[in-house]
Amino acid sequence: MESIIKRKKTRQISIGNVKVGGDAVISVQSMTNTRTSDIEATVSQIKGLEDAGCEIIRVAVPDMDAAGAVKEIKSAVSIPVIAxxxxxxxxxxxxxxxGADGLRINPGNIGGEKKVQEVVKCAKDFQIPIRVGVNAGSLEKSLLKKYGTATPEAMVESALGKVGLLRDLDFHDIKISIKASDVHRTLAAYRLLSEKTDLPLHVGVTEAGALFPGVVKSSLGIGMLLAEGIGDTIRVSLTRDPVEEVRVGFEILKALEIRKHGVEIISCPTCGRCGIDLFSIVEKVEKALMKRPVPIKIAIMGCVVNGPGEAMEADIGIAGGDGTGILFRKGEVVKKFPQEKLVEVLLAEVEEHDKEA
Ligand code: SF4
Incomplete structure:
Protein backbone atom coordinates (compact mmCIF):
# COMPACT_ATOMS: atom_id res chain seq x y z
CA MET A 1 0.00 0.00 0.00
CA GLU A 2 1.41 3.42 -0.96
CA SER A 3 1.71 5.47 2.22
CA ILE A 4 2.25 9.19 2.65
CA ILE A 5 4.06 8.48 5.91
CA LYS A 6 7.83 8.66 5.77
CA ARG A 7 8.95 6.03 8.23
CA LYS A 8 12.22 6.37 10.06
CA LYS A 9 14.64 3.63 9.06
CA THR A 10 15.73 1.63 12.09
CA ARG A 11 17.94 -1.41 12.54
CA GLN A 12 16.14 -4.67 12.03
CA ILE A 13 15.90 -7.41 14.63
CA SER A 14 14.14 -10.78 14.54
CA ILE A 15 11.79 -12.02 17.19
CA GLY A 16 11.34 -15.66 16.24
CA ASN A 17 10.16 -15.49 12.64
CA VAL A 18 8.84 -11.92 12.93
CA LYS A 19 11.12 -9.11 11.81
CA VAL A 20 10.87 -5.78 13.62
CA GLY A 21 12.38 -2.54 12.33
CA GLY A 22 13.98 -1.66 9.02
CA ASP A 23 11.52 -2.27 6.21
CA ALA A 24 9.49 -4.89 8.11
CA VAL A 25 5.76 -4.20 8.45
CA ILE A 26 4.74 -2.57 11.72
CA SER A 27 3.67 -5.54 13.80
CA VAL A 28 0.84 -5.72 16.32
CA GLN A 29 1.52 -7.35 19.66
CA SER A 30 -0.21 -7.98 22.94
CA MET A 31 0.34 -9.54 26.35
CA THR A 32 -1.53 -12.40 27.97
CA ASN A 33 -3.31 -11.84 31.28
CA THR A 34 -3.60 -15.48 32.31
CA ARG A 35 -1.25 -17.05 34.84
CA THR A 36 1.60 -18.11 32.57
CA SER A 37 2.05 -21.30 34.61
CA ASP A 38 -1.53 -22.22 33.70
CA ILE A 39 -0.44 -23.55 30.33
CA GLU A 40 -3.91 -24.50 29.09
CA ALA A 41 -5.43 -21.09 29.80
CA THR A 42 -2.42 -19.24 28.38
CA VAL A 43 -2.31 -21.28 25.18
CA SER A 44 -6.06 -20.85 24.72
CA GLN A 45 -5.76 -17.08 25.10
CA ILE A 46 -2.83 -16.90 22.68
CA LYS A 47 -4.77 -18.92 20.09
CA GLY A 48 -7.63 -16.43 20.37
CA LEU A 49 -5.13 -13.63 19.89
CA GLU A 50 -3.62 -15.36 16.86
CA ASP A 51 -7.11 -15.55 15.34
CA ALA A 52 -7.43 -11.80 15.86
CA GLY A 53 -4.13 -11.28 13.98
CA CYS A 54 -1.73 -10.83 16.91
CA GLU A 55 1.83 -11.27 15.62
CA ILE A 56 3.95 -11.32 18.78
CA ILE A 57 2.84 -12.26 22.29
CA ARG A 58 4.41 -11.42 25.64
CA VAL A 59 3.88 -13.45 28.76
CA ALA A 60 4.70 -12.46 32.33
CA VAL A 61 7.36 -14.62 33.98
CA PRO A 62 7.07 -13.92 37.70
CA ASP A 63 8.34 -17.33 38.92
CA MET A 64 10.14 -20.49 37.86
CA ASP A 65 6.88 -22.30 37.04
CA ALA A 66 6.09 -19.59 34.51
CA ALA A 67 9.62 -19.74 33.08
CA GLY A 68 9.28 -23.51 32.65
CA ALA A 69 5.81 -23.17 31.11
CA VAL A 70 7.23 -21.11 28.22
CA LYS A 71 8.47 -24.33 26.62
CA GLU A 72 5.06 -25.99 26.35
CA ILE A 73 3.32 -22.74 25.47
CA LYS A 74 5.77 -22.20 22.62
CA SER A 75 5.21 -25.65 21.20
CA ALA A 76 1.43 -25.11 21.13
CA VAL A 77 1.27 -21.67 19.50
CA SER A 78 2.61 -20.30 16.24
CA ILE A 79 3.57 -16.69 17.07
CA PRO A 80 6.81 -15.69 18.84
CA VAL A 81 6.66 -15.62 22.64
CA ILE A 82 8.46 -12.93 24.62
CA ALA A 83 9.18 -13.43 28.31
CA GLY A 99 12.67 -21.29 24.35
CA ALA A 100 11.45 -17.70 24.67
CA ASP A 101 11.90 -15.82 21.39
CA GLY A 102 12.71 -12.57 23.15
CA LEU A 103 13.13 -10.98 26.54
CA ARG A 104 11.62 -7.85 27.96
CA ILE A 105 13.62 -6.64 30.92
CA ASN A 106 14.47 -3.46 32.70
CA PRO A 107 18.26 -3.84 33.14
CA GLY A 108 18.00 -1.43 36.07
CA ASN A 109 15.96 -3.79 38.23
CA ILE A 110 17.43 -7.17 37.38
CA GLY A 111 19.97 -7.19 40.23
CA GLY A 112 23.10 -5.30 39.22
CA GLU A 113 25.69 -5.30 36.46
CA LYS A 114 26.91 -8.88 36.91
CA LYS A 115 23.38 -10.23 36.63
CA VAL A 116 22.74 -8.13 33.53
CA GLN A 117 25.91 -9.59 32.02
CA GLU A 118 24.68 -13.12 32.64
CA VAL A 119 21.29 -12.43 31.06
CA VAL A 120 22.92 -10.78 28.06
CA LYS A 121 25.35 -13.67 27.61
CA CYS A 122 22.43 -16.09 27.65
CA ALA A 123 20.44 -14.01 25.12
CA LYS A 124 23.52 -13.91 22.90
CA ASP A 125 24.05 -17.67 23.13
CA PHE A 126 20.43 -18.30 22.18
CA GLN A 127 20.43 -15.45 19.62
CA ILE A 128 17.34 -13.73 20.91
CA PRO A 129 16.69 -9.99 21.21
CA ILE A 130 16.07 -7.97 24.35
CA ARG A 131 13.56 -5.17 24.73
CA VAL A 132 14.72 -2.49 27.10
CA GLY A 133 11.50 -1.22 28.61
CA VAL A 134 11.41 2.06 30.48
CA ASN A 135 8.24 3.29 32.17
CA ALA A 136 7.80 6.80 33.53
CA GLY A 137 6.58 5.29 36.80
CA SER A 138 9.77 3.37 37.53
CA LEU A 139 12.68 5.70 36.78
CA GLU A 140 15.93 5.56 38.73
CA LYS A 141 16.05 7.80 41.81
CA SER A 142 19.18 9.55 40.51
CA LEU A 143 17.35 10.67 37.36
CA LEU A 144 14.29 11.79 39.30
CA LYS A 145 16.64 13.88 41.43
CA LYS A 146 18.42 15.30 38.39
CA TYR A 147 15.25 16.18 36.45
CA GLY A 148 12.84 16.76 39.37
CA THR A 149 10.27 14.40 37.86
CA ALA A 150 9.92 11.76 35.13
CA THR A 151 10.35 14.14 32.21
CA PRO A 152 10.77 12.86 28.64
CA GLU A 153 14.47 13.77 28.88
CA ALA A 154 14.83 11.71 32.06
CA MET A 155 13.07 8.76 30.42
CA VAL A 156 15.31 8.92 27.35
CA GLU A 157 18.45 9.19 29.49
CA SER A 158 17.31 6.17 31.45
CA ALA A 159 16.61 4.12 28.31
CA LEU A 160 19.84 5.02 26.57
CA GLY A 161 21.84 4.36 29.73
CA LYS A 162 20.43 0.84 29.86
CA VAL A 163 20.96 0.29 26.16
CA GLY A 164 24.56 1.42 26.75
CA LEU A 165 25.00 -1.34 29.32
CA LEU A 166 23.96 -3.92 26.73
CA ARG A 167 26.00 -2.40 23.93
CA ASP A 168 29.09 -2.33 26.15
CA LEU A 169 28.66 -6.09 26.31
CA ASP A 170 28.64 -6.13 22.49
CA PHE A 171 24.92 -6.94 22.42
CA HIS A 172 22.96 -5.13 19.72
CA ASP A 173 19.72 -7.06 19.13
CA ILE A 174 17.76 -4.49 21.08
CA LYS A 175 14.47 -2.69 20.79
CA ILE A 176 13.30 0.01 23.15
CA SER A 177 10.05 1.13 24.68
CA ILE A 178 9.70 4.28 26.72
CA LYS A 179 6.15 4.57 27.91
CA ALA A 180 4.16 6.99 30.01
CA SER A 181 0.47 6.81 30.81
CA ASP A 182 -0.24 10.24 29.32
CA VAL A 183 -0.18 11.11 25.66
CA HIS A 184 1.97 14.27 25.78
CA ARG A 185 4.86 12.68 27.65
CA THR A 186 4.70 9.54 25.53
CA LEU A 187 4.92 11.62 22.35
CA ALA A 188 7.74 13.82 23.62
CA ALA A 189 9.75 10.87 24.94
CA TYR A 190 9.50 8.80 21.76
CA ARG A 191 10.27 11.80 19.54
CA LEU A 192 13.40 12.54 21.51
CA LEU A 193 14.41 8.88 21.64
CA SER A 194 13.90 8.46 17.91
CA GLU A 195 16.29 11.37 17.26
CA LYS A 196 18.96 9.74 19.37
CA THR A 197 18.89 6.11 18.30
CA ASP A 198 18.37 3.93 15.26
CA LEU A 199 17.24 0.96 17.32
CA PRO A 200 13.71 -0.28 16.56
CA LEU A 201 11.00 1.13 18.80
CA HIS A 202 8.11 -0.64 20.47
CA VAL A 203 5.43 2.02 20.79
CA GLY A 204 2.51 2.25 23.19
CA VAL A 205 0.81 4.32 25.86
CA THR A 206 1.11 2.34 29.05
CA GLU A 207 -1.80 1.70 31.42
CA ALA A 208 -4.06 3.57 29.01
CA GLY A 209 -7.15 2.52 30.96
CA ALA A 210 -10.55 1.00 30.24
CA LEU A 211 -11.85 0.46 26.70
CA PHE A 212 -13.17 3.90 25.79
CA PRO A 213 -10.43 6.17 27.23
CA GLY A 214 -7.80 3.54 26.45
CA VAL A 215 -8.71 3.45 22.77
CA VAL A 216 -8.66 7.24 22.55
CA LYS A 217 -5.33 7.60 24.37
CA SER A 218 -3.69 4.80 22.40
CA SER A 219 -5.02 6.03 19.07
CA LEU A 220 -3.66 9.48 19.75
CA GLY A 221 -0.34 8.42 21.27
CA ILE A 222 0.49 5.54 18.94
CA GLY A 223 -1.26 7.08 15.96
CA MET A 224 0.54 10.43 16.11
CA LEU A 225 3.92 8.74 16.44
CA LEU A 226 3.24 6.38 13.55
CA ALA A 227 2.04 9.30 11.44
CA GLU A 228 5.45 10.93 12.09
CA GLY A 229 7.21 7.74 11.01
CA ILE A 230 8.14 6.64 14.55
CA GLY A 231 7.48 3.06 15.68
CA ASP A 232 8.23 -0.45 14.45
CA THR A 233 5.88 -2.55 16.55
CA ILE A 234 2.87 -1.47 18.58
CA ARG A 235 1.01 -2.59 21.65
CA VAL A 236 -2.29 -1.08 22.66
CA SER A 237 -2.69 -1.42 26.41
CA LEU A 238 -6.26 -1.75 27.68
CA THR A 239 -7.86 -2.94 30.91
CA ARG A 240 -9.75 -5.44 28.82
CA ASP A 241 -9.53 -8.75 26.94
CA PRO A 242 -6.21 -8.55 25.02
CA VAL A 243 -8.06 -9.50 21.82
CA GLU A 244 -9.49 -5.98 21.93
CA GLU A 245 -5.94 -4.60 22.09
CA VAL A 246 -5.08 -6.38 18.87
CA ARG A 247 -8.27 -5.19 17.17
CA VAL A 248 -7.55 -1.60 18.16
CA GLY A 249 -3.91 -1.96 17.04
CA PHE A 250 -4.99 -2.99 13.56
CA GLU A 251 -7.64 -0.27 13.43
CA ILE A 252 -4.93 2.33 14.12
CA LEU A 253 -2.73 0.92 11.35
CA LYS A 254 -5.70 0.72 8.97
CA ALA A 255 -6.87 4.25 9.74
CA LEU A 256 -3.39 5.56 8.92
CA GLU A 257 -3.34 3.40 5.77
CA ILE A 258 -0.15 1.75 6.97
CA ARG A 259 -1.53 -1.80 6.76
CA LYS A 260 -4.59 -3.52 5.43
CA HIS A 261 -6.11 -6.15 7.63
CA GLY A 262 -9.47 -7.89 7.40
CA VAL A 263 -12.68 -5.97 7.14
CA GLU A 264 -12.98 -2.23 7.18
CA ILE A 265 -16.59 -1.27 7.77
CA ILE A 266 -17.80 2.10 6.61
CA SER A 267 -21.17 2.78 8.19
CA CYS A 268 -23.15 5.98 8.34
CA PRO A 269 -24.01 7.63 11.66
CA THR A 270 -27.75 7.37 10.71
CA CYS A 271 -30.10 10.32 10.48
CA GLY A 272 -33.82 10.97 10.06
CA ARG A 273 -33.75 9.18 6.68
CA CYS A 274 -32.48 5.90 8.14
CA GLY A 275 -34.90 3.10 7.29
CA ILE A 276 -33.25 0.09 9.04
CA ASP A 277 -31.86 -0.98 12.40
CA LEU A 278 -28.35 -0.07 11.33
CA PHE A 279 -26.73 -0.50 14.74
CA SER A 280 -27.65 -4.17 15.06
CA ILE A 281 -26.84 -4.90 11.39
CA VAL A 282 -23.34 -3.44 11.76
CA GLU A 283 -22.80 -5.42 14.93
CA LYS A 284 -23.88 -8.68 13.25
CA VAL A 285 -21.66 -8.11 10.22
CA GLU A 286 -18.70 -7.13 12.41
CA LYS A 287 -19.07 -10.27 14.47
CA ALA A 288 -19.49 -12.54 11.46
CA LEU A 289 -16.39 -11.20 9.70
CA MET A 290 -14.15 -10.49 12.68
CA LYS A 291 -11.68 -13.33 12.04
CA ARG A 292 -11.57 -12.98 8.29
CA PRO A 293 -8.05 -11.80 7.33
CA VAL A 294 -8.58 -10.81 3.63
CA PRO A 295 -8.77 -7.00 3.32
CA ILE A 296 -12.11 -5.64 2.13
CA LYS A 297 -14.02 -2.37 2.53
CA ILE A 298 -17.71 -2.86 3.28
CA ALA A 299 -20.30 -0.11 3.50
CA ILE A 300 -23.45 -0.46 5.57
CA MET A 301 -25.65 2.55 4.98
CA GLY A 302 -28.93 3.61 6.49
CA CYS A 303 -30.94 4.58 3.40
CA VAL A 304 -31.24 3.49 -0.21
CA VAL A 305 -31.34 7.04 -1.54
CA ASN A 306 -28.07 8.55 -0.33
CA GLY A 307 -26.27 5.46 0.99
CA PRO A 308 -24.57 4.08 -2.14
CA GLY A 309 -23.41 7.49 -3.32
CA GLU A 310 -21.95 8.28 0.09
CA ALA A 311 -20.01 5.03 0.07
CA MET A 312 -18.41 5.16 -3.38
CA GLU A 313 -15.08 3.84 -2.09
CA ALA A 314 -16.44 0.64 -0.60
CA ASP A 315 -15.83 -2.67 -2.41
CA ILE A 316 -19.27 -3.91 -1.41
CA GLY A 317 -22.17 -2.26 0.37
CA ILE A 318 -25.73 -2.67 1.52
CA ALA A 319 -28.46 -0.19 2.33
CA GLY A 320 -32.12 -0.60 3.20
CA GLY A 321 -35.42 1.20 3.74
CA ASP A 322 -39.15 0.91 2.96
CA GLY A 323 -38.89 -2.88 2.85
CA THR A 324 -36.25 -2.98 0.12
CA GLY A 325 -32.61 -3.87 0.53
CA ILE A 326 -29.98 -3.05 -2.05
CA LEU A 327 -26.53 -4.41 -2.73
CA PHE A 328 -23.99 -2.11 -4.33
CA ARG A 329 -20.40 -2.26 -5.50
CA LYS A 330 -18.25 0.86 -5.65
CA GLY A 331 -21.36 3.00 -5.28
CA GLU A 332 -23.34 1.31 -8.12
CA VAL A 333 -26.50 -0.63 -7.25
CA VAL A 334 -26.26 -4.23 -8.50
CA LYS A 335 -29.23 -5.94 -6.88
CA LYS A 336 -32.49 -5.36 -4.97
CA PHE A 337 -34.03 -7.83 -2.52
CA PRO A 338 -36.30 -7.95 0.55
CA GLN A 339 -34.88 -5.84 3.37
CA GLU A 340 -34.83 -8.71 5.91
CA LYS A 341 -32.10 -10.38 3.83
CA LEU A 342 -29.59 -7.53 4.12
CA VAL A 343 -27.03 -9.35 6.28
CA GLU A 344 -27.45 -12.68 4.48
CA VAL A 345 -26.95 -11.16 1.03
CA LEU A 346 -23.95 -9.17 2.19
CA LEU A 347 -22.18 -12.16 3.75
CA ALA A 348 -22.79 -14.26 0.61
CA GLU A 349 -21.30 -11.49 -1.52
CA VAL A 350 -18.25 -11.28 0.76
CA GLU A 351 -17.74 -15.01 0.28
CA GLU A 352 -17.87 -14.56 -3.50
CA HIS A 353 -15.39 -11.68 -3.22
CA ASP A 354 -13.00 -13.90 -1.24
CA LYS A 355 -13.16 -16.65 -3.86
CA GLU A 356 -12.16 -14.15 -6.54
CA ALA A 357 -9.41 -12.58 -4.38
S1 SF4 B 1 -26.72 7.14 4.45
FE1 SF4 B 1 -28.84 7.84 4.57
S2 SF4 B 1 -29.42 7.34 6.67
FE2 SF4 B 1 -27.21 7.29 6.65
S3 SF4 B 1 -26.60 9.34 7.27
FE3 SF4 B 1 -26.62 9.30 5.04
S4 SF4 B 1 -28.64 10.07 4.51
FE4 SF4 B 1 -28.74 9.47 6.68
Missing part, protein backbone atom coordinates in the same frame (compact mmCIF):
# COMPACT_ATOMS: atom_id res chain seq x y z
CA UNK A 84 8.57 -10.38 30.50
CA UNK A 85 10.86 -10.50 33.52
CA UNK A 86 11.44 -8.19 36.45
CA UNK A 87 13.79 -8.32 39.44
CA UNK A 88 15.24 -11.84 39.15
CA UNK A 89 17.84 -12.52 36.44
CA UNK A 90 17.50 -16.27 36.98
CA UNK A 91 13.95 -16.13 35.67
CA UNK A 92 15.16 -14.43 32.50
CA UNK A 93 17.80 -17.10 31.94
CA UNK A 94 15.33 -19.90 32.66
CA UNK A 95 12.77 -18.41 30.24
CA UNK A 96 15.38 -18.16 27.49
CA UNK A 97 16.42 -21.76 28.08
CA UNK A 98 12.73 -22.70 27.86
Missing amino acids: DVHFDYRLAIAAVKS
